[in-house]
Amino acid sequence: MSMTLTPHFDQRFSEPGAAAPAWSDVSALLAAAELYWITTVRADGSPHMTPLVGLWRDESFVFCTGPTEQKARNLDANRTVAIATGVNTWNDGHDVVVEGAAERVTDAAALQSLADAYLEKYGEDWKFTPSEGGFGEGDQFAVVYTVTPSKVLSFTKNPHGQTRYAR
Numbered sequence: 001m002s003m004t005l006t007p008h009f010d011q012r013f014s015e016p017g018a019a020a021p022a023w024s025d026v027s028a029l030l031a032a033a034e035l036y037w038i039t040t041v042r043a044d045g046s047p048h049m050t051p052l053v054g055l056w057r058d059e060s061f062v063f064c065t066g067p068t069e070q071k072a073r074n075l076d077a078n079r080t081v082a083i084a085t086g087v088n089t090w091n092d093g094h095d096v097v098v099e100g101a102a103e104r105v106t107d108a109a110a111l112q113s114l115a116d117a118y119l120e121k122y123g124e125d126w127k128f129t130p131s132e133g134g135f136g137e138g139d140q141f142a143v144v145y146t147v148t149p150s151k152v153l154s155f156t157k158n159p160h161g162q163t164r165y166a167r
Contacts, residue, residue: 005152005165018161021094026154026165029094030056033085034122038063040074040081040102048074053126054083055117060149061098062105062114064128064135064142072143075102081147086155095155102145106133114144 009020033056039049048070054063061083065071075081079101086095105111111130118126128135128142135142152165 005149005167008164008166010162010164013160013162015159015161018156018159020161020163021154021156023165026094026096026152027056027059029096030061030085030098035085036061036063037084038071038081039084040071041078042070042074043077053118053122055114055121057114057117061100061147062117062144063147064144067134067141067143075145079103083147089157091158093157095157097153097155098147098149099151099153100147100149102147105144105146111135111144 005023007020007023009018034053035051036054037049037051038054039047042048050071052063052065052071054061056062063083081100081102083098084095087093105114108130111134115128115130115135118128129137131137131141134144149165150167154163154165155161156163
């Protein structure tokens with residue numbers, strides 16, 4: 001599925017010579033990243049942020065978590081999330097933030113496809129077995145979510161540039 005997001009380059013937060021990166025470059029960075037940070041919102045409104053592995057597929061972010069973990073409990077009350085990836089340097093790299101709402105994935109064919117994608121990207125350490133409503137069973141059960149972006153922020157470095165991609 002192709003996402004139609006319009007780039008809005010923000011000169012206020014950009015240096016001379018910076019330009020909006022092509023969406024294909026931003027999407028490729030999201031797909032290639034090994035580690036992401038996700039922020040969810042607790043019932044009291046406070047943020048919860050944690051690192052995790054995930055997938056960028058079909059212009060959406062995919063992740064899984066145990067049903068009793070803080071992320072899952074937060075998502076039960078508020079589906080709003082932000083996902084970030086990049087590097088922690090000032091003058092080198094490219095950081096990206098994806099904002100949207102998490103939707104639970106329960107379809108058996110979709111879960112199998114996602115399990116295959118995790119195995120392809122991360123290898124045997126992240127081999128999931130699809131089950132009823134998620135991955136695994138018992139203490140090893142994980143719920144699976146997909147996030148279709150409502151907004152994506154791109155922060156290029158050297159020169160610094162900020163671009164917002166939105167519908």
